[in-house]
Amino acid sequence: MSKNWLRPTILSAVSLAVLVACGGGDDEPTPVGLAVQKIGGYTSPLGKSATPAGTVTAQEIPAFDALSKRAFIVNASLSTVDVLDLSDPTKPVRAGVIDVSALGASANSVAVFDGLVAVAIEKSPKTDPGVVAFYNASTLQLITSVTVGALPDNLTFTPDGKRVLVANEGEPSGYGTPPAGSTYADPEGSVSVVTVNRSGSGSSLTVAPVVVTADFRAFIGKEDELRAQGIRIYGPGANAAQDLEPEYITVSADGKTAYVTLQENNAIAVVDVASAKVTAVKPLGFKDHNVVGAGLDASDEDGGTDTNSGTAKVNIVPRPVKGLYLPDGIASYAVDGVTYLITANEGDARADWPGFNEETRVRAYCSAGLDPAAFGADAAKLLFDSALGRLRITTTPNGGSTGKNAAGQCNELYSFGGRSISIWKASDVSRVFDSGDDLEQRTKALTEAKFNASHDNDTLDGRSPNKGPEPEGVVVAQFGNRSFAFVALERIGGVAVYDVSKPTATTFVTYLNTRTGVTGDRGPEGMAFVPASKSPNGKPLLIVGNEESGTTAVLQINLSY
Secondary structure, three states: OOOHHHOOOOOOOOOOOOOEOOOOOOOOOOOOEEEEEEEEEEEOOOOOOOOOOOOOOOOOOEEEEOOOOEEEEEEHHHOEEEEEEOOOOOOOEEEEEEEOOOOOOEEEEEEEEOOEEEEEEEOOOOOOEEEEEEEEOOOOOEEEEEEEEEOEEEEEEOOOOOEEEEEEOOOOOOOOOOOOOOOOOOOOOEEEEEEOOEEOOHHHOEEOOEEEEEEOHHHOOOHHHHHHHOOOOOOOOOOHHHHOOEEEEEEOOOOOEEEEEEOOOOEEEEEEOOOOEEEEEEEOOEEEOOOOOOOEOOOOOOOOOOOOOOOOOOOOEOOOOEEEOOOOOEEEEEEOOEEEEEEEOOOOOOOOOOOOOOEEEHHHHOOOOEOHHHHHHHHHHHOOOOOOOOOEEEOOOOOOOOOEOOOOOEOOOEEEOOOOEEEEEOOOOEEEEEOOOHHHHHOOOOOOOOOOOOOOOOOOOOOOOOOOOOEEEEEEEEEOOEEEEEEEEOOOOOEEEEEOOOHHHOEEEEEEOOEEOOEEOOOEEEEEEEOHHHOOOOOOEEEEEEOOOOEEEEEEEEEEO
Protein backbone atom coordinates (compact mmCIF):
# COMPACT_ATOMS: atom_id res chain seq x y z
CA MET A 1 0.00 0.00 0.00
CA SER A 2 1.17 3.51 -0.77
CA LYS A 3 1.91 5.70 2.23
CA ASN A 4 1.33 8.94 0.32
CA TRP A 5 -1.37 9.93 2.79
CA LEU A 6 1.46 11.04 5.09
CA ARG A 7 1.89 13.96 2.72
CA PRO A 8 -1.02 14.16 0.27
CA THR A 9 0.28 14.17 -3.26
CA ILE A 10 -2.35 12.66 -5.47
CA LEU A 11 -5.25 14.57 -6.87
CA SER A 12 -8.29 13.19 -8.53
CA ALA A 13 -11.59 14.71 -9.38
CA VAL A 14 -14.43 12.35 -9.65
CA SER A 15 -16.55 11.85 -12.64
CA LEU A 16 -19.79 13.65 -11.94
CA ALA A 17 -20.89 11.61 -14.79
CA VAL A 18 -21.08 8.75 -12.38
CA LEU A 19 -19.21 6.29 -14.47
CA VAL A 20 -18.52 2.66 -13.78
CA ALA A 21 -14.93 2.53 -14.96
CA CYS A 22 -13.46 -0.92 -14.95
CA GLY A 23 -9.95 -1.38 -16.21
CA GLY A 24 -9.33 -4.93 -15.09
CA GLY A 25 -9.75 -8.27 -16.73
CA ASP A 26 -9.68 -11.91 -15.73
CA ASP A 27 -6.11 -12.27 -17.00
CA GLU A 28 -4.81 -9.00 -15.53
CA PRO A 29 -2.48 -9.38 -12.55
CA THR A 30 -3.65 -8.03 -9.22
CA PRO A 31 -1.59 -5.12 -7.86
CA VAL A 32 -0.35 -4.99 -4.29
CA GLY A 33 -0.09 -1.20 -4.25
CA LEU A 34 -1.41 1.92 -6.00
CA ALA A 35 -0.18 5.50 -6.21
CA VAL A 36 -1.25 8.48 -8.28
CA GLN A 37 0.81 11.27 -9.80
CA LYS A 38 0.00 14.29 -11.90
CA ILE A 39 1.76 14.01 -15.26
CA GLY A 40 0.08 16.76 -17.28
CA GLY A 41 -2.27 19.70 -17.14
CA TYR A 42 -4.16 22.26 -19.18
CA THR A 43 -5.33 25.70 -18.14
CA SER A 44 -8.37 27.29 -19.75
CA PRO A 45 -7.49 30.74 -21.12
CA LEU A 46 -10.28 32.13 -18.96
CA GLY A 47 -9.59 30.00 -15.92
CA LYS A 48 -8.58 31.12 -12.45
CA SER A 49 -5.44 29.11 -11.79
CA ALA A 50 -3.08 32.01 -12.37
CA THR A 51 -5.02 34.64 -10.45
CA PRO A 52 -7.75 33.90 -7.89
CA ALA A 53 -9.43 37.13 -9.00
CA GLY A 54 -9.91 35.77 -12.55
CA THR A 55 -13.27 36.34 -14.17
CA VAL A 56 -14.45 32.98 -15.47
CA THR A 57 -14.46 29.46 -14.10
CA ALA A 58 -14.33 26.51 -16.46
CA GLN A 59 -13.28 22.87 -16.96
CA GLU A 60 -15.95 20.78 -15.30
CA ILE A 61 -16.94 17.37 -16.70
CA PRO A 62 -14.40 15.34 -18.73
CA ALA A 63 -14.74 12.38 -21.08
CA PHE A 64 -12.14 10.55 -23.16
CA ASP A 65 -12.23 9.04 -26.65
CA ALA A 66 -9.58 6.39 -27.27
CA LEU A 67 -10.06 6.44 -31.06
CA SER A 68 -9.11 10.10 -31.46
CA LYS A 69 -7.00 10.27 -28.26
CA ARG A 70 -8.99 13.33 -27.27
CA ALA A 71 -10.45 14.55 -24.02
CA PHE A 72 -13.73 16.47 -24.08
CA ILE A 73 -14.17 18.90 -21.18
CA VAL A 74 -17.38 20.78 -20.40
CA ASN A 75 -16.75 24.51 -20.11
CA ALA A 76 -20.14 25.55 -18.81
CA SER A 77 -19.17 29.20 -18.43
CA LEU A 78 -18.61 29.55 -22.17
CA SER A 79 -21.33 27.16 -23.40
CA THR A 80 -18.65 25.01 -24.98
CA VAL A 81 -16.92 21.67 -24.76
CA ASP A 82 -13.16 22.11 -24.93
CA VAL A 83 -11.33 19.43 -26.92
CA LEU A 84 -7.84 18.44 -25.80
CA ASP A 85 -5.36 16.34 -27.75
CA LEU A 86 -3.97 13.78 -25.30
CA SER A 87 -1.67 11.94 -27.70
CA ASP A 88 1.02 12.93 -25.24
CA PRO A 89 -0.83 13.02 -21.89
CA THR A 90 2.03 14.94 -20.31
CA LYS A 91 1.34 17.84 -22.68
CA PRO A 92 -2.39 18.31 -23.32
CA VAL A 93 -3.01 20.65 -26.24
CA ARG A 94 -6.27 22.32 -27.15
CA ALA A 95 -7.36 20.80 -30.46
CA GLY A 96 -10.71 22.49 -30.93
CA VAL A 97 -13.99 23.41 -29.36
CA ILE A 98 -17.62 22.35 -29.62
CA ASP A 99 -19.85 25.41 -29.34
CA VAL A 100 -23.36 24.47 -28.18
CA SER A 101 -24.73 28.02 -27.95
CA ALA A 102 -26.95 27.50 -31.00
CA LEU A 103 -28.68 24.61 -29.24
CA GLY A 104 -29.07 25.97 -25.71
CA ALA A 105 -27.73 28.01 -22.83
CA SER A 106 -25.05 25.73 -21.46
CA ALA A 107 -23.38 22.34 -21.76
CA ASN A 108 -23.77 20.41 -18.50
CA SER A 109 -22.27 16.99 -19.20
CA VAL A 110 -20.42 15.01 -21.86
CA ALA A 111 -19.89 11.32 -22.58
CA VAL A 112 -18.04 9.49 -25.36
CA PHE A 113 -18.30 6.01 -26.84
CA ASP A 114 -16.09 4.85 -29.73
CA GLY A 115 -15.84 8.17 -31.51
CA LEU A 116 -19.36 9.39 -30.71
CA VAL A 117 -19.71 12.37 -28.36
CA ALA A 118 -22.96 13.06 -26.50
CA VAL A 119 -23.49 16.45 -24.84
CA ALA A 120 -26.28 17.39 -22.40
CA ILE A 121 -27.44 20.96 -22.99
CA GLU A 122 -29.85 23.02 -20.90
CA LYS A 123 -32.15 25.57 -22.46
CA SER A 124 -32.91 29.14 -21.45
CA PRO A 125 -34.97 29.22 -19.35
CA LYS A 126 -33.68 26.07 -17.66
CA THR A 127 -37.25 24.90 -17.09
CA ASP A 128 -37.74 24.29 -20.83
CA PRO A 129 -37.00 20.83 -22.29
CA GLY A 130 -33.28 20.33 -22.82
CA VAL A 131 -31.23 18.80 -25.61
CA VAL A 132 -28.79 15.96 -26.15
CA ALA A 133 -26.53 16.62 -29.13
CA PHE A 134 -24.32 14.05 -30.85
CA TYR A 135 -20.97 14.98 -32.41
CA ASN A 136 -18.23 13.19 -34.31
CA ALA A 137 -15.19 13.00 -32.01
CA SER A 138 -12.72 13.35 -34.87
CA THR A 139 -14.35 16.04 -37.01
CA LEU A 140 -16.27 17.75 -34.14
CA GLN A 141 -19.21 18.09 -36.51
CA LEU A 142 -22.76 18.02 -35.16
CA ILE A 143 -24.50 14.83 -36.30
CA THR A 144 -27.95 15.39 -34.81
CA SER A 145 -29.76 16.37 -31.62
CA VAL A 146 -32.85 15.29 -29.71
CA THR A 147 -35.12 16.83 -27.10
CA VAL A 148 -35.03 15.46 -23.55
CA GLY A 149 -36.36 16.64 -20.18
CA ALA A 150 -35.75 19.94 -18.43
CA LEU A 151 -32.23 20.68 -17.20
CA PRO A 152 -30.32 17.59 -18.38
CA ASP A 153 -27.60 17.54 -15.73
CA ASN A 154 -25.74 14.32 -16.44
CA LEU A 155 -25.58 11.68 -19.13
CA THR A 156 -23.79 8.41 -19.69
CA PHE A 157 -23.62 5.63 -22.28
CA THR A 158 -24.67 2.12 -21.38
CA PRO A 159 -21.71 -0.31 -21.38
CA ASP A 160 -22.54 -1.51 -24.92
CA GLY A 161 -22.85 2.04 -26.23
CA LYS A 162 -26.33 1.43 -27.64
CA ARG A 163 -28.11 3.87 -25.34
CA VAL A 164 -27.49 7.17 -23.61
CA LEU A 165 -29.18 7.76 -20.28
CA VAL A 166 -29.88 11.34 -19.22
CA ALA A 167 -30.68 12.67 -15.74
CA ASN A 168 -33.12 15.54 -16.25
CA GLU A 169 -33.05 17.41 -12.97
CA GLY A 170 -36.07 19.59 -13.60
CA GLU A 171 -35.24 22.32 -11.10
CA PRO A 172 -37.93 24.98 -10.58
CA SER A 173 -37.46 28.63 -11.41
CA GLY A 174 -39.07 29.50 -8.08
CA TYR A 175 -41.71 28.59 -5.54
CA GLY A 176 -44.85 30.37 -4.37
CA THR A 177 -46.09 33.64 -5.81
CA PRO A 178 -43.71 35.26 -8.30
CA PRO A 179 -43.15 39.00 -8.59
CA ALA A 180 -45.59 40.95 -10.73
CA GLY A 181 -45.01 40.30 -14.39
CA SER A 182 -43.14 37.03 -13.75
CA THR A 183 -44.06 33.36 -13.72
CA TYR A 184 -42.56 30.35 -11.99
CA ALA A 185 -42.31 26.89 -13.47
CA ASP A 186 -41.49 23.61 -11.78
CA PRO A 187 -40.93 20.95 -14.45
CA GLU A 188 -40.96 17.26 -13.67
CA GLY A 189 -37.73 15.40 -13.07
CA SER A 190 -37.12 12.43 -15.36
CA VAL A 191 -34.60 10.07 -16.93
CA SER A 192 -34.42 9.98 -20.72
CA VAL A 193 -33.38 6.73 -22.36
CA VAL A 194 -31.97 7.54 -25.81
CA THR A 195 -31.46 4.61 -28.18
CA VAL A 196 -28.59 5.77 -30.38
CA ASN A 197 -29.05 3.66 -33.53
CA ARG A 198 -25.58 4.38 -34.87
CA SER A 199 -24.16 3.31 -38.22
CA GLY A 200 -21.02 3.95 -40.21
CA SER A 201 -17.71 5.06 -38.76
CA GLY A 202 -15.15 7.82 -39.02
CA SER A 203 -16.42 10.81 -40.96
CA SER A 204 -19.40 8.70 -42.12
CA LEU A 205 -20.66 8.08 -38.58
CA THR A 206 -24.41 8.66 -38.28
CA VAL A 207 -27.01 8.19 -35.56
CA ALA A 208 -30.80 8.11 -35.57
CA PRO A 209 -31.67 8.53 -31.88
CA VAL A 210 -35.04 7.64 -30.38
CA VAL A 211 -36.02 9.01 -26.95
CA VAL A 212 -38.22 7.37 -24.33
CA THR A 213 -38.62 9.00 -20.93
CA ALA A 214 -38.81 7.36 -17.52
CA ASP A 215 -40.86 9.71 -15.35
CA PHE A 216 -42.11 9.77 -11.77
CA ARG A 217 -45.81 10.35 -12.49
CA ALA A 218 -46.75 7.02 -10.91
CA PHE A 219 -45.74 8.51 -7.57
CA ILE A 220 -48.10 11.50 -7.79
CA GLY A 221 -50.62 11.15 -4.96
CA LYS A 222 -48.19 9.00 -2.97
CA GLU A 223 -46.23 11.88 -1.47
CA ASP A 224 -47.13 11.04 2.13
CA GLU A 225 -46.18 7.41 1.55
CA LEU A 226 -42.79 8.48 0.18
CA ARG A 227 -42.20 10.81 3.12
CA ALA A 228 -43.06 8.04 5.56
CA GLN A 229 -40.31 5.95 3.93
CA GLY A 230 -37.81 8.77 4.49
CA ILE A 231 -37.79 10.19 0.96
CA ARG A 232 -37.72 13.99 1.12
CA ILE A 233 -40.69 15.51 -0.73
CA TYR A 234 -40.73 19.09 0.44
CA GLY A 235 -40.74 21.68 -2.35
CA PRO A 236 -43.66 24.03 -1.59
CA GLY A 237 -46.62 23.02 -3.75
CA ALA A 238 -44.66 20.40 -5.69
CA ASN A 239 -46.02 16.94 -6.37
CA ALA A 240 -43.71 13.92 -6.37
CA ALA A 241 -42.95 14.08 -10.09
CA GLN A 242 -41.90 17.72 -9.77
CA ASP A 243 -40.04 17.29 -6.50
CA LEU A 244 -37.91 14.26 -7.41
CA GLU A 245 -34.82 15.68 -9.11
CA PRO A 246 -32.38 13.23 -10.82
CA GLU A 247 -28.76 14.25 -10.45
CA TYR A 248 -26.35 11.54 -11.68
CA ILE A 249 -26.57 8.07 -13.18
CA THR A 250 -24.65 4.82 -13.04
CA VAL A 251 -25.52 1.73 -15.05
CA SER A 252 -25.05 -1.89 -14.03
CA ALA A 253 -22.41 -3.89 -15.91
CA ASP A 254 -25.07 -5.78 -17.87
CA GLY A 255 -26.68 -2.51 -18.96
CA LYS A 256 -30.10 -3.54 -17.68
CA THR A 257 -30.50 -1.30 -14.64
CA ALA A 258 -29.69 2.34 -13.94
CA TYR A 259 -29.31 3.83 -10.48
CA VAL A 260 -29.95 7.56 -10.23
CA THR A 261 -29.17 9.86 -7.33
CA LEU A 262 -32.05 12.11 -6.30
CA GLN A 263 -29.79 14.45 -4.39
CA GLU A 264 -32.15 16.87 -2.68
CA ASN A 265 -34.57 14.03 -1.97
CA ASN A 266 -31.91 11.94 -0.16
CA ALA A 267 -32.84 8.94 -2.29
CA ILE A 268 -31.90 6.77 -5.26
CA ALA A 269 -34.19 5.88 -8.16
CA VAL A 270 -33.96 2.49 -9.85
CA VAL A 271 -34.68 2.46 -13.59
CA ASP A 272 -35.29 -0.52 -15.85
CA VAL A 273 -33.41 0.52 -18.98
CA ALA A 274 -35.20 -1.66 -21.54
CA SER A 275 -38.67 -0.46 -20.58
CA ALA A 276 -37.60 3.04 -19.52
CA LYS A 277 -39.55 2.71 -16.29
CA VAL A 278 -38.75 3.84 -12.76
CA THR A 279 -39.22 0.65 -10.76
CA ALA A 280 -38.43 2.00 -7.30
CA VAL A 281 -37.35 5.01 -5.27
CA LYS A 282 -35.23 4.08 -2.27
CA PRO A 283 -34.53 6.30 0.77
CA LEU A 284 -30.95 6.57 2.05
CA GLY A 285 -31.71 7.38 5.67
CA PHE A 286 -29.53 9.48 7.94
CA LYS A 287 -25.99 9.41 9.26
CA ASP A 288 -25.49 9.48 13.01
CA HIS A 289 -22.68 11.97 13.65
CA ASN A 290 -22.85 11.26 17.37
CA VAL A 291 -20.83 8.07 17.03
CA VAL A 292 -17.08 7.74 17.51
CA GLY A 293 -15.51 7.59 14.05
CA ALA A 294 -18.42 9.40 12.41
CA GLY A 295 -18.00 12.84 13.96
CA LEU A 296 -17.48 16.15 12.20
CA ASP A 297 -15.93 19.57 12.64
CA ALA A 298 -19.11 21.62 12.95
CA SER A 299 -17.73 25.12 13.48
CA ASP A 300 -15.21 27.65 12.27
CA GLU A 301 -15.21 29.23 15.74
CA ASP A 302 -14.50 26.20 17.92
CA GLY A 303 -11.22 27.53 19.28
CA GLY A 304 -12.94 28.38 22.53
CA THR A 305 -15.45 27.04 25.05
CA ASP A 306 -19.08 28.15 25.35
CA THR A 307 -18.52 31.24 23.22
CA ASN A 308 -19.91 32.94 20.15
CA SER A 309 -16.61 34.60 19.29
CA GLY A 310 -14.13 31.77 19.12
CA THR A 311 -11.33 31.20 16.64
CA ALA A 312 -10.78 28.53 14.01
CA LYS A 313 -9.57 25.15 15.20
CA VAL A 314 -9.46 21.59 13.90
CA ASN A 315 -12.00 19.83 16.12
CA ILE A 316 -13.46 16.63 14.65
CA VAL A 317 -15.70 15.13 17.34
CA PRO A 318 -19.04 13.30 17.65
CA ARG A 319 -22.03 15.63 17.69
CA PRO A 320 -25.78 15.00 18.17
CA VAL A 321 -26.53 15.74 14.52
CA LYS A 322 -28.14 13.67 11.78
CA GLY A 323 -26.47 13.93 8.40
CA LEU A 324 -28.57 13.90 5.24
CA TYR A 325 -26.44 11.94 2.75
CA LEU A 326 -27.73 13.89 -0.30
CA PRO A 327 -25.26 12.22 -2.71
CA ASP A 328 -24.08 13.83 -5.91
CA GLY A 329 -21.88 11.35 -7.82
CA ILE A 330 -22.58 7.63 -7.89
CA ALA A 331 -20.75 4.62 -9.30
CA SER A 332 -21.50 0.90 -9.47
CA TYR A 333 -19.38 -2.24 -9.50
CA ALA A 334 -19.71 -5.94 -8.81
CA VAL A 335 -18.09 -8.26 -6.28
CA ASP A 336 -18.73 -12.02 -6.54
CA GLY A 337 -21.73 -11.36 -8.77
CA VAL A 338 -23.32 -8.84 -6.39
CA THR A 339 -23.76 -5.25 -7.57
CA TYR A 340 -22.84 -2.43 -5.19
CA LEU A 341 -23.29 1.34 -5.42
CA ILE A 342 -20.86 3.93 -4.13
CA THR A 343 -22.12 7.44 -3.40
CA ALA A 344 -20.21 10.66 -2.84
CA ASN A 345 -22.24 12.30 -0.08
CA GLU A 346 -21.79 15.95 -1.02
CA GLY A 347 -25.00 17.44 0.34
CA ASP A 348 -27.08 20.16 -1.27
CA ALA A 349 -29.70 22.63 -0.12
CA ARG A 350 -32.63 24.13 -1.95
CA ALA A 351 -31.50 27.70 -1.54
CA ASP A 352 -30.74 28.91 -5.05
CA TRP A 353 -34.11 30.15 -6.28
CA PRO A 354 -36.87 32.51 -5.11
CA GLY A 355 -39.66 31.57 -2.75
CA PHE A 356 -37.99 28.94 -0.59
CA ASN A 357 -34.73 28.55 1.30
CA GLU A 358 -34.26 25.57 3.59
CA GLU A 359 -30.74 26.49 4.72
CA THR A 360 -30.11 28.09 8.10
CA ARG A 361 -27.74 27.87 11.08
CA VAL A 362 -28.41 26.08 14.35
CA ARG A 363 -28.25 29.11 16.65
CA ALA A 364 -30.49 31.21 14.42
CA TYR A 365 -33.04 28.48 13.80
CA CYS A 366 -33.17 27.16 17.36
CA SER A 367 -33.75 30.55 18.99
CA ALA A 368 -36.07 28.88 21.53
CA GLY A 369 -33.27 26.51 22.46
CA LEU A 370 -32.58 22.82 22.09
CA ASP A 371 -34.95 20.33 23.65
CA PRO A 372 -33.20 18.91 26.76
CA ALA A 373 -35.15 15.67 26.33
CA ALA A 374 -33.39 15.17 23.01
CA PHE A 375 -30.01 16.78 23.67
CA GLY A 376 -29.49 16.21 27.38
CA ALA A 377 -28.01 18.41 30.07
CA ASP A 378 -25.64 20.13 27.61
CA ALA A 379 -28.46 21.38 25.37
CA ALA A 380 -27.84 25.05 26.17
CA LYS A 381 -24.08 24.77 25.66
CA LEU A 382 -24.50 23.10 22.27
CA LEU A 383 -26.10 26.29 20.94
CA PHE A 384 -22.87 28.28 21.23
CA ASP A 385 -20.98 28.93 18.01
CA SER A 386 -18.02 27.11 19.51
CA ALA A 387 -20.18 23.96 19.45
CA LEU A 388 -23.09 23.66 16.98
CA GLY A 389 -24.35 27.22 16.65
CA ARG A 390 -22.60 27.86 13.33
CA LEU A 391 -23.54 24.55 11.66
CA ARG A 392 -25.75 24.86 8.59
CA ILE A 393 -28.88 22.73 8.84
CA THR A 394 -32.22 22.37 7.07
CA THR A 395 -35.45 23.96 8.25
CA THR A 396 -37.35 21.25 6.37
CA PRO A 397 -36.08 17.73 7.02
CA ASN A 398 -39.04 16.28 5.11
CA GLY A 399 -42.40 17.59 3.99
CA GLY A 400 -43.92 19.84 6.62
CA SER A 401 -41.63 18.67 9.42
CA THR A 402 -39.51 21.32 11.11
CA GLY A 403 -37.35 19.40 13.57
CA LYS A 404 -38.99 21.28 16.45
CA ASN A 405 -41.26 20.32 19.34
CA ALA A 406 -44.52 22.02 20.30
CA ALA A 407 -42.60 24.60 22.36
CA GLY A 408 -40.52 25.60 19.35
CA GLN A 409 -37.37 23.95 20.67
CA CYS A 410 -35.25 22.01 18.19
CA ASN A 411 -35.42 18.29 18.90
CA GLU A 412 -33.58 17.14 15.77
CA LEU A 413 -30.76 18.70 13.74
CA TYR A 414 -30.20 17.65 10.13
CA SER A 415 -27.02 18.81 8.39
CA PHE A 416 -26.26 18.68 4.67
CA GLY A 417 -24.14 15.81 3.35
CA GLY A 418 -22.41 12.91 5.01
CA ARG A 419 -18.84 14.24 4.51
CA SER A 420 -18.15 10.69 3.38
CA ILE A 421 -18.59 8.00 0.79
CA SER A 422 -21.05 5.17 1.34
CA ILE A 423 -21.38 1.74 -0.22
CA TRP A 424 -24.84 0.26 -0.74
CA LYS A 425 -26.01 -3.17 -1.82
CA ALA A 426 -27.84 -2.40 -5.05
CA SER A 427 -30.59 -5.00 -4.71
CA ASP A 428 -32.26 -3.15 -1.85
CA VAL A 429 -30.07 -0.03 -1.50
CA SER A 430 -29.03 -1.05 2.01
CA ARG A 431 -25.88 0.56 3.37
CA VAL A 432 -22.93 -1.76 4.02
CA PHE A 433 -20.18 0.84 4.56
CA ASP A 434 -19.65 4.50 5.33
CA SER A 435 -16.28 6.21 5.61
CA GLY A 436 -17.38 8.09 8.72
CA ASP A 437 -15.15 11.07 9.47
CA ASP A 438 -12.18 9.65 7.55
CA LEU A 439 -12.15 12.34 4.85
CA GLU A 440 -11.88 15.13 7.41
CA GLN A 441 -9.27 13.17 9.38
CA ARG A 442 -7.17 12.61 6.25
CA THR A 443 -7.21 16.30 5.29
CA LYS A 444 -6.60 17.90 8.69
CA ALA A 445 -2.81 18.29 8.31
CA LEU A 446 -2.31 19.29 4.67
CA THR A 447 0.59 21.35 3.43
CA GLU A 448 -1.30 22.18 0.21
CA ALA A 449 -4.15 24.02 1.95
CA LYS A 450 -5.54 24.72 5.39
CA PHE A 451 -8.02 22.27 6.92
CA ASN A 452 -11.53 22.58 5.47
CA ALA A 453 -10.57 25.54 3.29
CA SER A 454 -12.81 26.15 0.31
CA HIS A 455 -11.73 26.07 -3.32
CA ASP A 456 -11.73 29.87 -3.60
CA ASN A 457 -9.77 30.68 -0.43
CA ASP A 458 -7.28 29.18 1.99
CA THR A 459 -9.15 29.91 5.21
CA LEU A 460 -8.74 27.46 8.08
CA ASP A 461 -12.07 25.85 9.03
CA GLY A 462 -13.89 27.81 6.32
CA ARG A 463 -16.09 24.89 5.27
CA SER A 464 -16.45 23.24 8.67
CA PRO A 465 -19.97 24.60 9.32
CA ASN A 466 -21.06 23.62 5.82
CA LYS A 467 -20.36 20.15 4.36
CA GLY A 468 -16.63 20.05 5.15
CA PRO A 469 -14.46 18.67 2.32
CA GLU A 470 -17.61 18.07 0.22
CA PRO A 471 -17.08 14.80 -1.70
CA GLU A 472 -18.45 15.58 -5.14
CA GLY A 473 -18.23 12.41 -7.17
CA VAL A 474 -16.74 8.97 -7.49
CA VAL A 475 -15.45 6.55 -10.11
CA VAL A 476 -14.45 2.92 -9.70
CA ALA A 477 -11.55 1.20 -11.45
CA GLN A 478 -10.77 -2.51 -11.37
CA PHE A 479 -7.23 -3.88 -11.61
CA GLY A 480 -7.04 -7.66 -11.50
CA ASN A 481 -9.39 -8.73 -8.74
CA ARG A 482 -9.13 -5.48 -6.77
CA SER A 483 -11.47 -2.53 -7.14
CA PHE A 484 -10.60 1.04 -6.17
CA ALA A 485 -12.84 4.06 -5.67
CA PHE A 486 -11.50 7.52 -6.53
CA VAL A 487 -13.33 10.28 -4.67
CA ALA A 488 -13.05 13.96 -5.59
CA LEU A 489 -13.28 16.50 -2.78
CA GLU A 490 -14.73 19.65 -4.29
CA ARG A 491 -13.80 22.17 -1.62
CA ILE A 492 -10.44 21.19 -0.12
CA GLY A 493 -9.54 19.59 -3.45
CA GLY A 494 -7.80 16.39 -4.38
CA VAL A 495 -8.85 12.78 -4.63
CA ALA A 496 -8.98 10.16 -1.92
CA VAL A 497 -8.54 6.54 -3.01
CA TYR A 498 -10.16 3.58 -1.27
CA ASP A 499 -9.83 -0.14 -1.83
CA VAL A 500 -13.45 -1.28 -2.14
CA SER A 501 -12.72 -4.88 -3.15
CA LYS A 502 -14.45 -6.04 0.04
CA PRO A 503 -17.33 -3.57 0.38
CA THR A 504 -17.90 -4.16 4.09
CA ALA A 505 -14.16 -3.87 4.81
CA THR A 506 -13.23 -0.90 2.65
CA THR A 507 -9.81 0.60 3.38
CA PHE A 508 -8.10 3.91 2.66
CA VAL A 509 -5.21 3.73 0.17
CA THR A 510 -3.88 7.21 -0.64
CA TYR A 511 -4.71 10.82 -1.39
CA LEU A 512 -3.41 13.47 -3.77
CA ASN A 513 -3.99 17.20 -3.74
CA THR A 514 -2.36 19.41 -6.39
CA ARG A 515 -3.50 22.82 -5.21
CA THR A 516 -1.17 25.26 -3.49
CA GLY A 517 -3.14 27.59 -1.26
CA VAL A 518 -5.32 29.64 -3.61
CA THR A 519 -3.53 28.51 -6.76
CA GLY A 520 -3.15 25.19 -8.56
CA ASP A 521 -5.97 22.73 -9.23
CA ARG A 522 -9.04 23.76 -7.24
CA GLY A 523 -12.64 22.66 -7.24
CA PRO A 524 -12.55 19.18 -8.83
CA GLU A 525 -15.93 18.80 -10.47
CA GLY A 526 -15.64 15.72 -12.66
CA MET A 527 -13.32 12.86 -13.51
CA ALA A 528 -12.95 10.30 -16.30
CA PHE A 529 -11.05 7.06 -15.86
CA VAL A 530 -9.00 5.77 -18.81
CA PRO A 531 -7.96 2.10 -18.57
CA ALA A 532 -4.45 1.16 -19.68
CA SER A 533 -5.83 -0.65 -22.73
CA LYS A 534 -7.24 2.63 -24.06
CA SER A 535 -4.64 5.03 -22.69
CA PRO A 536 -2.33 6.99 -25.02
CA ASN A 537 0.71 6.04 -22.92
CA GLY A 538 -0.36 2.53 -21.94
CA LYS A 539 -0.89 3.53 -18.29
CA PRO A 540 -4.26 3.94 -16.55
CA LEU A 541 -5.17 7.61 -16.25
CA LEU A 542 -7.61 9.91 -14.48
CA ILE A 543 -8.67 13.09 -16.24
CA VAL A 544 -9.87 15.69 -13.77
CA GLY A 545 -11.85 18.84 -14.51
CA ASN A 546 -11.33 21.56 -11.90
CA GLU A 547 -14.14 24.09 -11.95
CA GLU A 548 -12.75 26.83 -9.75
CA SER A 549 -9.20 26.94 -11.16
CA GLY A 550 -10.28 26.36 -14.76
CA THR A 551 -7.73 23.58 -15.11
CA THR A 552 -7.73 20.01 -16.37
CA ALA A 553 -5.30 17.65 -14.66
CA VAL A 554 -4.05 14.40 -16.14
CA LEU A 555 -3.19 11.91 -13.40
CA GLN A 556 -1.41 8.62 -13.91
CA ILE A 557 -2.26 5.60 -11.77
CA ASN A 558 0.91 3.73 -10.90
CA LEU A 559 0.41 0.12 -9.86
CA SER A 560 2.96 -2.04 -8.08
CA TYR A 561 3.01 -5.84 -8.18
